[in-house]
Amino acid sequence: MKTNQSWGGRFAEGPKEAVARYTDSQTYDRALYAQDIRASRAHARMLGRQGVITPEEAQILADGLDRVRAEIESGGFVWKPELEDVHMNIEARLTELTGDVGKKLHTGRSRNDQVGLSFRLFVADRLDIWRQRAAALCAVLVKRAAEHQGDILPGCTHLQPAQPVSLAQHLLAYAWMFRRDALRLTDTLKRVRISPLGAAALAGTTYPLDPQSVADEVGFAEIYGNSMDAVSDRDFVLEALFDGSAAMMHLSRLCEEIILWANPAFGFVKLPDGYATGSSIMPQKKNPDVAELMRGKTGRVYGALTGLLTVMKGLPLAYNRDMQEDKEGFLDADRTVESSLRLMAGMLEELTFRTDRMREACKAGFLNATELADYLVGRGLPFREAHHVTGQAVAAAEREGKGLEDLTLPELQALEPRIDSDVYAVLDYAAAVRRRETPGGTGPRSVARQLEQLELWLAEQEQR
Numbered sequence: 001m002k003t004n005q006s007w008g009g010r011f012a013e014g015p016k017e018a019v020a021r022y023t024d025s026q027t028y029d030r031a032l033y034a035q036d037i038r039a040s041r042a043h044a045r046m047l048g049r050q051g052v053i054t055p056e057e058a059q060i061l062a063d064g065l066d067r068v069r070a071e072i073e074s075g076g077f078v079w080k081p082e083l084e085d086v087h088m089n090i091e092a093r094l095t096e097l098t099g100d101v102g103k104k105l106h107t108g109r110s111r112n113d114q115v116g117l118s119f120r121l122f123v124a125d126r127l128d129i130w131r132q133r134a135a136a137l138c139a140v141l142v143k144r145a146a147e148h149q150g151d152i153l154p155g156c157t158h159l160q161p162a163q164p165v166s167l168a169q170h171l172l173a174y175a176w177m178f179r180r181d182a183l184r185l186t187d188t189l190k191r192v193r194i195s196p197l198g199a200a201a202l203a204g205t206t207y208p209l210d211p212q213s214v215a216d217e218v219g220f221a222e223i224y225g226n227s228m229d230a231v232s233d234r235d236f237v238l239e240a241l242f243d244g245s246a247a248m249m250h251l252s253r254l255c256e257e258i259i260l261w262a263n264p265a266f267g268f269v270k271l272p273d274g275y276a277t278g279s280s281i282m283p284q285k286k287n288p289d290v291a292e293l294m295r296g297k298t299g300r301v302y303g304a305l306t307g308l309l310t311v312m313k314g315l316p317l318a319y320n321r322d323m324q325e326d327k328e329g330f331l332d333a334d335r336t337v338e339s340s341l342r343l344m345a346g347m348l349e350e351l352t353f354r355t356d357r358m359r360e361a362c363k364a365g366f367l368n369a370t371e372l373a374d375y376l377v378g379r380g381l382p383f384r385e386a387h388h389v390t391g392q393a394v395a396a397a398e399r400e401g402k403g404l405e406d407l408t409l410p411e412l413q414a415l416e417p418r419i420d421s422d423v424y425a426v427l428d429y430a431a432a433v434r435r436r437e438t439p440g441g442t443g444p445r446s447v448a449r450q451l452e453q454l455e456l457w458l459a460e461q462e463q464r
Helices: 017-023 026-049 055-074 086-104 111-147 167-192 211-218 227-232 235-262 289-312 321-350 355-361 369-378 383-400 409-415 423-427 429-434 444-463
Strands: 152-157 160-166
Touching (some): 026 086, 026 111, 026 321, 086 111, 111 211, 111 235, 111 444, 152 167, 160 429, 167 444, 235 289, 235 321, 289 321, 369 383, 369 423, 369 429, 383 409
Antiparallel strands (some): 152 160
16 A cells, blocks of 8 residues: 555555555544534644735635535545545645645644544533533423423332332422533533644644634634643543543433333333334334434444543553544444434423322322331320321321322220321322422422522523
8 A cells, every 4th residue: 555645754665555554544534524624724724924925825724625615515535545544635625725735734743633523522512412402402301301390100229119209209200310411512612722833733833823823713712721632632522521421321311211111011101103113023012112222322422432441441541543443332322312302302302201190109109108107206205106107107107098088087095195186188199298388398388499490591591
């Protein structure tokens, strides 16, 4: 194979075909073409301002890069594997279009800091999309919660019925999760948007560059404080992959509940046809395949994070070719995270909640047991004693196949004489929900406050 003209002067012949295929990255890193061109245009203009090249040459480079971008986007660009990556393919075509001026674009930079800036721009662009998707999903959950403030269902711990909660409260728990995801992404973006340009290969450069002006032009607030750190840092990808993993974990938890709730044994939701599939042999089946796949795809994103942590764990300073392995995992995670957030929002928009089944389920599992214990505390019993009496009442009701609310007053008074007829108002499931008005609780005023807080935050996101 021919030697690569960007570095081949030292070599009598190029890499073997198998080696070239093994080290080739242009088949996937071409996804960064727009960001590479954006960074190169800013670099060219800076070279012109600094007098490293003439202003006229800087303009020729900028115009040539625009032409390259147009070719790529029209499908007319010819990608050459021997040029290894997106960056060399673009520079080679630029030189074909502009002649010797094109050879001046790389002045004062290395592929090490060039790749770092291009990939940071790409990651920043994608994280901003993830943030928007997380906020949009939060908005759908808030909307559906507002529709179901008066509906109740069993709240569970250990996947066992625990206490009644409003459906709004249950949905808002997920809304707060995806709000955190959006906030986490916003915070991560501060550290992604730091430009390594000016570090060159690892030690900086002798040219009178102005790296901060390039950072300003591409929308980054800062430049690196250390050139060796600049070209060897991949924390920004690791943070992005962690954020994606956390979002997928939240999605997977929600998927698990949808899968359970769609089972007729629960019957809490009816799946929209567009987000379910059937069976090739059992005509009655309506399978929650989208939720199942989303739950499964969570492992792909975890894998990308673990893979890159493993790549980075033993690398000495500064740049090492191992770092080429940062992109495929992120590109796959990007497709997974973005599409999962988008599809979950669509599925929740169309999901039908069977609130009648939810309310009926509250009667199983003695979800009002805590209410009886609290009632007894109000009658003067220490909590531990009230807990014991309530346990006896549950055992008695269970033996008779009743709910606590179905025990007669004499049956209850046989356990504790201080119980009176007003206990039945306390044992009402909806009343149990209404009584819990501590901040963040399931009571209606608390839920209304949560809705107000989240709607205010969502309005701020819209303004951004």
